[in-house]
Every structure is written in structure tokens, then in C-alpha cells.
Amino acid sequence: MLVYVKEACTLYKQQFLRLLLIGVTVILPIQVIYTFTINYIAGPFEFFGIPFWTRFFQVYSC
Numbered sequence: 001m002l003v004y005v006k007e008a009c010t011l012y013k014q015q016f017l018r019l020l021l022i023g024v025t026v027i028l029p030i031q032v033i034y035t036f037t038i039n040y041i042a043g044p045f046e047f048f049g050i051p052f053w054t055r056f057f058q059v060y061s062c
């Protein structure tokens with residue numbers, strides 16, 4: 001088991017820049033779009049005081 005952990009650590013050390021690049025160019029834009037979309041959908045419900053639909057969209061939109 002310890003061998004797998006050491007191997008994973010060396011793999012992350014060798015490929016850190018590649019993993020960082022993937023995270024910044026792929027995952028970060030998806031998260032930003034997701035956040036703005038959910039806030040755009042849930043905003044009017046929160047404004048009019050309907051908290052159930054706000055939480056519904058925030059929880060079940062994944």
C-alpha cells in the first residue's frame with residue numbers, strides 16, 4: 001500500500017505543471033460558468049422570497 005502512495009506522490013511531482021494547466025484551462029472555466037448560471041437562475045427566486053426554489057436549483061443542478 002505504501003508503494004502506491006509513493007508512486008502517486010512521484011507522479012504528482014513529475015506532472016504538477018500539466019495537472020495545474022488542466023485545472024486552470026478546463027476545470028476553472030466550467031466552475032465559473034456553473035456558478036454564474038446557478039446564480040442567474042436562483043437570483044429572481046431569492047429576490048421574490050421563494051427560498052425553496054433557490055436551494056432546489058443550487059442542490060440539484062449538478
